Structure formats: structure tokens, C-alpha cells
Amino acid sequence: MSEPQHAYAWQMTQWQDLQRLISAERLPHALLLAGPSAIGKLRFAKALVSYLLCESPGDLAACGQCRSCHFQGEAAHPDFKEICPEEGKRQIGVDQVRSLQHFSAQHAHRNGGRKLVLIHPAEAMNANTANALLKTLEEPASGTLLILVSHSSSQLLPTIRSRCLQLSFGIPRPEMTESWLRDYVGDQSTAQRLLAETGGRPLAARQVFEEDGLASRERFDKGLIALVDGQRSPLQFAEEMLDADILQVLDWWVARLLSLSRHQLADQVLTAESWQRFKAVPSVSVIQGLERALKLRASFSRGVALNKRLILESLFLEWTQLCQNRAVS
Ligand SMILES: [Zn+2]
Known part of the structure; x- marks a missing residue:
């Protein structure tokens, strides 16, 4: 089983904002994680999923030891559904979203637990698919949290945006990402150049390094x-x-x-x-x-x-x- 992932160091503000909502039991039915691509929003979303499914989470991440964490490490957790374009496709199919109605009508497998749905990237839904999702959003099943990740939230239907609590992610400050990238690429000046080349987006910078520098x-x-x-x-x-x-x-x-x-x-x-x-x-x-x-x-x-x-x-x-x-x- 792999180590439980936590949010990146440059996402601590958003993580703490969510923590406050979680401890006040004010988590909404739908979250929209919005911001430029390749800055780690998906990793944040997955860390949040693990955290919320975990039976004894710490401050920053899931425990990695409990039954729920074990599930996620090995196979899909029965209370979690991930929706993204199928292989070779650019768009999320309407049937993929329709299957959510059945999923959210079921009880959570864990007693009193939440069910979680992660949709990414949300802009990969066409109008039909987005309308099917609206049905789910309009009649939120209690205990289901929908997490949308979008690199281009202005492309989403306004009716979808307005039903989500938006969590914004900007380009992280270089002092946060440079040291992370330096550990990966080996030296500071390469890290700085890669970040400059990719508009400060750390995961894009790492990808450029992996491809051909x-x-x-x-x-x-x-x-x-x-x-x-x-x-x-x-x-x-x-x-x-x-x-x-x-x-x-x-x-x-x-x-x-x-x-x-x-x-x-x-x-x-x-x-x-x-x-x-x-x-x-x-x-x-x-x-x-x-x-x-x-x-x-x-x-x-x-x-x-x-x-x-x-x-x-x-x-x-x-x-x-x-x-x-x-x-x-
Ligand atoms: Zn756990």
C-alpha cells in the first residue's frame, strides 16, 4: 500500500480553509477546485477524498492504515467514484454522469460515512452531460460530496458554478515551488528556468524536465x-x-x-x-x-x-x- 498523499505545501491555505469547514461540519454538497492546470489541484482533490474517507485522519492527511485507506490503496473504495474522460476520449460521457444518480441513492458503506464523487476536468462535460450533472446537484443526496476540478472554470455552465463552493488555486509563489522542484531536478537554476518556462506551474515544470528538459x-x-x-x-x-x-x-x-x-x-x-x-x-x-x-x-x-x-x-x-x-x- 502506498503512503497516503497529502496536499502540496503551496496549497496549505486552501487545505486549512477546508479543514475549518470540516470541523464546523459545514462542508457543502459540492466543491469546485478552480485554477490553472498543472499546479496540483487533482492531487489536492485526491488527498481530500482519502482524508474524508479515512477513519482516523491526522491534521494533514489520511492515516494510510485504516480499512478505508486500505481500500483506496488497493482498489476503488465503494463510497468513492471518480469520473474523468475514458481512455482516448476528450469528453466525459453523459452515461458516466447518469450513473451517479444510482451511486448517490445508495447508503454509504461506512456507517454514517460520506460518499464522494470526483469529476475532472469538469470542463470536459458537454452541455448534455453538464445538464445531467445539474440534476444530481439540484437534488443533493445527503452525505454525498461532489468535487469538481476545473482548469477553466469560466467554461462551466453558470448554473453548475453557482451550486458549488469555489476554492480558488492561483499560480503558487516561486519560493514555495522552487525548493520542491529543486529536490526533483537537482539544482536551483534549472528549477528556476523550468518554472519560468511553464508560467510558474510546478507540475508542468516537472513534466518538461521529465520529457526532454x-x-x-x-x-x-x-x-x-x-x-x-x-x-x-x-x-x-x-x-x-x-x-x-x-x-x-x-x-x-x-x-x-x-x-x-x-x-x-x-x-x-x-x-x-x-x-x-x-x-x-x-x-x-x-x-x-x-x-x-x-x-x-x-x-x-x-x-x-x-x-x-x-x-x-x-x-x-x-x-x-x-x-x-x-x-x-
Ligand atoms: Zn485511514
């Missing part, structure tokens, strides 16, 4: 420089980037434009030194480019079928033209 991003930056230097055409660069995940390329693009924009408007340090040469691109164009990239990213992550090659070509062509107009060199 920063090599892909460096390749992207080098390609961009070659593009504005005229050593590559937008078509060639788009071709080179086609083997990368389009969401990842758009993430890099967004992160770079965001960093450039903050540099221009608030004099913040650029994430990538090589982007110094783009300082002269008008800040309004940078912001427009950012908006466009974010929209594209949202479309791709919803699974809208778009032509990757054409989109990359047009992004790179537009950038080349902006740089040429400003004689960036």
Missing part, C-alpha cells in the same frame, strides 16, 4: 531566430514543428509572447534571452498575437479539427512580417 523549447527558439533571419521560410519552420504536439507548440508560443509582453509593458525579465531581439515588435501586435494563439489553443484542446500545418504557417508568416516591418535584427 528544455531541448524542444530551445529548438523552437532557434527556429524562430532562423525564421526572422531569413534562413528558414515559414513553410519550412511549420514543417519542422509538425512532429511536435500542436498544443505544446502553441503553449511555447503563448509563453514567449506573454513573456515579451510583460517585458515590454512591465519591464519583467524575458524567459528566453534570445527574444531580446523582438523587443521592437509593437506591443499591441504582441497582445493580438497572444489572443489569437490562446483562441487556437482552446479550439485544439476542445478537439476542433483544424489544419495544423496551415495554422503554424500563418502564425510564422505573420511573425516574420511583423519583425520585418520593424526591421528587427
Whole structure:
């Protein structure tokens, strides 16, 4: 059996807020854990599930020893249901949510215990599915706690949001995450760079480290420089980037434009030194480019079928033209 997981150190404020509700027996029927992706909301939710199912929890985590903890360590606890998109799917199916009605109508297996439902990411529910969930939310079975995790809570139906107590998670402060990441990657400066590259999101930073460190991003930056230097055409660069995940390329693009924009408007340090040469691109164009990239990213992550090659070509062509107009060199 594995050690019981607890919330990350940077989530202690939210954990303590919940603890107060739990000890005052004021836990609502539905919680919405909202905030950017890759900062540990799911881990927090799972720690909460273990904690609430545990028969003798400590202050910070489940005991890891009792019958309930044993259940969760080995197989699904009968009082817990996790709903997320099935393998290979982007969306949560309406039948998955409908099955909740049966689940919440049953008595908890533990005497006087709670039943828990975890849905993540909540924005993976389409309108049909969300409406099916509303039925469950409107007639809350006593003793069932619904935990929704969302990286994009503005996409949820307002009627769902309004029925949940929202717990907000922001980008954690670097002093909290740097030491955690340093223990994992081995040195402080790599940890700092990884966090800068991922907008301060610690789990994204760890994932970048696990994948290929920063090599892909460096390749992207080098390609961009070659593009504005005229050593590559937008078509060639788009071709080179086609083997990368389009969401990842758009993430890099967004992160770079965001960093450039903050540099221009608030004099913040650029994430990538090589982007110094783009300082002269008008800040309004940078912001427009950012908006466009974010929209594209949202479309791709919803699974809208778009032509990757054409989109990359047009992004790179537009950038080349902006740089040429400003004689960036
Ligand atoms: Zn326990």
C-alpha cells in the first residue's frame, strides 16, 4: 500500500480553509477546485477524498492504515467514484454522469460515512452531460460530496458554478515551488528556468524536465531566430514543428509572447534571452498575437479539427512580417 498523499505545501491555505469547514461540519454538497492546470489541484482533490474517507485522519492527511485507506490503496473504495474522460476520449460521457444518480441513492458503506464523487476536468462535460450533472446537484443526496476540478472554470455552465463552493488555486509563489522542484531536478537554476518556462506551474515544470528538459523549447527558439533571419521560410519552420504536439507548440508560443509582453509593458525579465531581439515588435501586435494563439489553443484542446500545418504557417508568416516591418535584427 502506498503512503497516503497529502496536499502540496503551496496549497496549505486552501487545505486549512477546508479543514475549518470540516470541523464546523459545514462542508457543502459540492466543491469546485478552480485554477490553472498543472499546479496540483487533482492531487489536492485526491488527498481530500482519502482524508474524508479515512477513519482516523491526522491534521494533514489520511492515516494510510485504516480499512478505508486500505481500500483506496488497493482498489476503488465503494463510497468513492471518480469520473474523468475514458481512455482516448476528450469528453466525459453523459452515461458516466447518469450513473451517479444510482451511486448517490445508495447508503454509504461506512456507517454514517460520506460518499464522494470526483469529476475532472469538469470542463470536459458537454452541455448534455453538464445538464445531467445539474440534476444530481439540484437534488443533493445527503452525505454525498461532489468535487469538481476545473482548469477553466469560466467554461462551466453558470448554473453548475453557482451550486458549488469555489476554492480558488492561483499560480503558487516561486519560493514555495522552487525548493520542491529543486529536490526533483537537482539544482536551483534549472528549477528556476523550468518554472519560468511553464508560467510558474510546478507540475508542468516537472513534466518538461521529465520529457526532454528544455531541448524542444530551445529548438523552437532557434527556429524562430532562423525564421526572422531569413534562413528558414515559414513553410519550412511549420514543417519542422509538425512532429511536435500542436498544443505544446502553441503553449511555447503563448509563453514567449506573454513573456515579451510583460517585458515590454512591465519591464519583467524575458524567459528566453534570445527574444531580446523582438523587443521592437509593437506591443499591441504582441497582445493580438497572444489572443489569437490562446483562441487556437482552446479550439485544439476542445478537439476542433483544424489544419495544423496551415495554422503554424500563418502564425510564422505573420511573425516574420511583423519583425520585418520593424526591421528587427
Ligand atoms: Zn485511514
